[in-house]
Amino acid sequence: MDASLIVIVVVVTALVFDFTNGFHDTANAMATSIATGAFRPRTAVAIAACLNVAGAFLSVQVANTISGGLVDETLINPVVIFAGLVGAILWNLVTWFLGLPSSSSHALFGGLIGATWVAGGVGAIDFNGVLNKIVLPAALSPVVAALIAVAATYLAFRVTARADPGRVNRGFTISQRVSASMVALAHGTNDAQKTMGVITLTLITAGMLAPGSPPPFWVVLSAGLAIGLGTYMGGWRIIRTLGRRVSDIHLIQGFTAETTSTAVILSSTHLGLPLSTTQVCTGSILGAGAGRRLASVHWGMAGRIVLAWSFTLPAAGIVGAGASWLAATGTAGVVVVAVTGIALASGIYVASRRDAVTAANVNDLPGTVEDLPRAPAAGVAT
Amino acid sequence: MHIDWATLAAIGVVAAAAAITVVLLISFALVGLSGRTGRQVDDRAPGARPAPGVAVAALCLVAAGLIVAYGLYLIVA
Numbered sequence: 001m002d003a004s005l006i007v008i009v010v011v012v013t014a015l016v017f018d019f020t021n022g023f024h025d026t027a028n029a030m031a032t033s034i035a036t037g038a039f040r041p042r043t044a045v046a047i048a049a050c051l052n053v054a055g056a057f058l059s060v061q062v063a064n065t066i067s068g069g070l071v072d073e074t075l076i077n078p079v080v081i082f083a084g085l086v087g088a089i090l091w092n093l094v095t096w097f098l099g100l101p102s103s104s105s106h107a108l109f110g111g112l113i114g115a116t117w118v119a120g121g122v123g124a125i126d127f128n129g130v131l132n133k134i135v136l137p138a139a140l141s142p143v144v145a146a147l148i149a150v151a152a153t154y155l156a157f158r159v160t161a162r163a164d165p166g167r168v169n170r171g172f173t174i175s176q177r178v179s180a181s182m183v184a185l186a187h188g189t190n191d192a193q194k195t196m197g198v199i200t201l202t203l204i205t206a207g208m209l210a211p212g213s214p215p216p217f218w219v220v221l222s223a224g225l226a227i228g229l230g231t232y233m234g235g236w237r238i239i240r241t242l243g244r245r246v247s248d249i250h251l252i253q254g255f256t257a258e259t260t261s262t263a264v265i266l267s268s269t270h271l272g273l274p275l276s277t278t279q280v281c282t283g284s285i286l287g288a289g290a291g292r293r294l295a296s297v298h299w300g301m302a303g304r305i306v307l308a309w310s311f312t313l314p315a316a317g318i319v320g321a322g323a324s325w326l327a328a329t330g331t332a333g334v335v336v337v338a339v340t341g342i343a344l345a346s347g348i349y350v351a352s353r354r355d356a357v358t359a360a361n362v363n364d365l366p367g368t369v370e371d372l373p374r375a376p377a378a379g380v381a382t
Numbered sequence: 383m384h385i386d387w388a389t390l391a392a393i394g395v396v397a398a399a400a401a402i403t404v405v406l407l408i409s410f411a412l413v414g415l416s417g418r419t420g421r422q423v424d425d426r427a428p429g430a431r432p433a434p435g436v437a438v439a440a441l442c443l444v445a446a447g448l449i450v451a452y453g454l455y456l457i458v459a
Contacts, residue, residue: 055457058457058458132386136385136390137390140390144393144397148394148397148398148402149401151398152405153405155405155406155409156408159406159410159413160413163412163413163415163416164415167415167416168412171408171411171415175408178450182450182457185454185457186457189457255408256401259401259404259405260397263397263398263400263404263453264393264397266400266456266457267392267393267396267397267400268393268397269456270456271389271392271396273386273389273390
């Protein structure tokens, strides 16, 4: 296949991944704000989208996560990256359809690892790096976030127990707006960078950009816009899960969960071991639920989420490997992978319309008996 | 197989300290501000001076604001 054509295909695929990354992760910053009424659903996704775009431009570091030693870069070519992206996009869509918050970064790494495995053999993958940079943080980050959120939530409820409820609710509403915005901004600086890294890496491997170059402006712009647009679409299915179906969330818990998420994300990023935003946020929400009352956490849903996490890397990896194997056969293979990917994505989208979750019904409760009764909607107190 | 436990522990400690500090500062600020409304369910005599509460609240909010600003700096820089 013509070199410049495959590069165009990879860039488009990377932007599609960025878009799915955006709507998949809206929930991280905004699920609890929407559930507690701190933001109206449409306002929440609009703010998250703007902050994600801003975050894409703000960061001066070039995300090197993709080529951070997980796979042997000399064995990567645009076709491998394309196959990895297809694996990541499909896994993102499946988990979105199921309403499960799984890590977009893990899907991306899984897809790339699977695709590289097929293209370069098992020796091309640094399993020590995979363990240290992905598996271990994935296992520990939700636990750390949950423990911190438990403590923070417990203390917040204790301290404000005797204070004026109206003022407390108003205060925490404002605080939650700030903390949610911080999560969204931090997300933009992290995740938009990953796509920029992928596109830049593709341009370098295709010889269109000198090695070590920063991402060109059009890459920054298109990646920022893709993730912003995805965020604005709102992954309502995942927002509903995190906001309503993991635990009952009161305003105080929304604030403590998001403050914990911000603290964990920022400290991990700056201590050189970036954690998955999704896993940190999910852990914080679980912890904030448990910090008030253990029974308010819906452990069945928590179990399903953890199950999805453990499948993310291998599932995206298997799809990436299959796509890599097919795409390596030549132009026809790439076309088959692209068409199959588009067909599967369309199928998932059509299936999702049968039970559509939108801004209008995102806060509805599931109709099962075990989920009732629930505390009255913790909106802005009058 | 090398696992970087020290970094993981550092992340946990720093994040816990930052998150709990901010949450406590905001909580204390709201308790302080509650005094001013006079609706506080407290055994303090009605009409007690609200000024100390407001001062504590202002101090807490400024401190929390500084931590948030530092977080913003970390994101941007």
